Amino acid sequence: MSETTREGGCTCGHVRYRLAGGPIMVHNCHCRLCQQQTGSTSVLNAFIETDRIELLAGDLADNVVVGGSGNAHTIRRCARCGTAIWSHYARLGTLGAGVRVGTLDDPASVTPDVVIFIESKLPWVPLPEGIPAFQQYYDFAEVLSEASNARLSALVKRRKAGEG
């Protein structure tokens, strides 16, 4: 497993965080909810075990919204400036987090594994070359590495056991 650590933070400097190790997977999502919630063309989330996120400084405030599955999606934001830092989605609950790649100090240090929900992609946004793209969602087992699937399965197992 990678020993890489990455740091990031919000726009006002109140919140700082560190990620231990690389992400399980990185999603570039063009669904309508992500477009509305970001005001942009898509969102870029690096998914990681929440216990690999260390909050170095600042306070977070939560917004609970409806996710694509119809279940709750919790957006954790800087309590001062409102920058969205990461989200907890229904599948992994609070055990897994989708960290907004744009908040990393070096957002170019990760690349998407998949581009999803291209059915609602704005027509002028080109698809990146060499990255699998899907009309909606995708099958983790088919696309992600064995190591990533193992990390994901471990989280799903913990979630089913009643954690998070």
Ligand SMILES: [Zn+2]
């Ligand atoms: Zn802030």
Ligand SMILES: [Zn+2]
């Ligand atoms: Zn989305």
